[in-house]
């Protein structure tokens with residue numbers, strides 16, 4: 005069952021050994037999953053803790069809160085807060101200046117008249133914009149809102165929290181300024197024209213949550229027509245991280261990914277790119293299914309094999325990847341002993357990893373774990389550092405291998421908050437980009 009309701013429960017617990025364990029047990033027994041626990045006050049009589057809890061519904065949440073209150077004498081619930089909505093109040097990003105203006109001399113240096121000399125220098129030598137402006141460190145995060153996570157075509161404004169989220173990750177993980185651009189058109193001609201008109205403000209373009217099939221034409225045309233890197237993250241960022249997860253699973257099982265039978269359920273933006281990446285890496289048996297014929301035709305065009313149903317993929321493949329946006333599409337009885345199941349749809353996977361493991365899978369993960377956050381920050385840092393004009397398959401495979409080398413033994417992927425993974429990806433991509441120049 006999906007546990008996508010996240011709340012923070014602030015609880016005061018009398019300082020008696022074993023009291024916290026009672027509270028934690030009640031949460032688990034009533035279907036809640038404990039995330040972060042912060043100690044707000046440690047007193048002699050009582051301790052106040054902020055416990056983040058995910059559960060499946062408001063009814064379950066009420067039962068958990070009631071159960072916690074009754075877990076022991078003196079236990080008091082001080083507040084139940086919606087931390088997620090709270091974190092979004094006022095938006096998550098803000099443009100700030102890198103220089104202080106404290107004196108008239110500062111003003112004249114960073115603005116008029118001083119700035120004019122810099123403008124003329126760039127006019128004489130446009131390449132200098134990379135050094136004297138923020139352009140070379142800025143990436144446009146472009147969406148039309150047509151495939152926001154697995155929520156469907158909810159429009160670009162409703163998708164803004166996702167774009168702001170990507171901008172936060174760019175900033176915090178690799179120091180890139182990500183600028184959301186919301187387009188009120190999905191027409192490929194209009195999207196391409198608009199991005200072409202604004203691209204000079206940026207060092208690269210990240211396309212996000214643009215649905216299939218129009219995402220394919222948009223990305224291909226922009227890649228051809230612009231001299232800066234363009235990447236649709238749902239396609240290639242996801243493919244890089246999925247390749248890394250599959251390589252790690254195979255490494256642990258002692259098999260060669262190239263000889264494994266890989267099945268892809270859902271051949272939209274993410275699924276087709278994952279299949280292409282697997283074949284590019286050398287996977288010989290790449291099988292896929294989709295409810296839309298035009299999607300399966302595309303897999304055939306790239307050299308993959310089409311199967312007729314989700315059941316058939318589950319029956320025949322060693323590694324199964326799902327990117328359909330359909331919660332619960334994979335039933336536990338379809339899982340085969342020893343299979344690797346990557347159910348990557350957000351916000352809710354095709355099968356919960358715990359259910360898949362219980363049904364016999366050797367490894368299982370969802371889209372929270374195997375997520376393009378492990379790829380896109382380092383990939384863009386790498387190409388911006390190198391001044392590259394495109395993101396290529398060799399760069400993406402190097403990025404996947406860097407993710408593999410950053411993974412601790414026994415894990416499928418590294419922790420996204422481990423800063424070294426983003427640095428490793430960036431270095432790997434930059435190295436390949438620079439070797440292409442020489």
Ligand SMILES: NC(=O)C1=CN([C@@H]2O[C@H](COP(=O)(O)OP(=O)(O)OC[C@H]3O[C@@H](n4cnc5c(N)ncnc54)[C@H](O)[C@@H]3O)[C@@H](O)[C@H]2O)C=CC1
Pocket residue numbers: 151152153154155213214215216237238239242269270271272273274275293294295296299314326327328329330333348349350351370371372374375376377
């Ligand atoms: N974990 C991660 O890093 C990422 C996860 N995703 C997730 O993948 C999902 C799909 O995203 P996109 O590929 O961008 O969307 P999309 O709309 O381009 O593709 C979805 C595909 O699934 C197919 N599909 C839907 N129901 C199906 C069914 N019952 N059987 C077979 N095929 C079916 C559709 O026909 C379509 O081709 C979303 O939930 C998204 O959150 C996407 C990108 C990254």
Ligand SMILES: CC(=O)C(=O)O
Pocket residue numbers: 152153154213237238349350371375376377
């Ligand atoms: C992670 C992501 O990009 C998605 O689910 O669409």
Ligand SMILES: [Mg+2]
Pocket residue numbers: 153212213237238
């Ligand atoms: Mg996305």
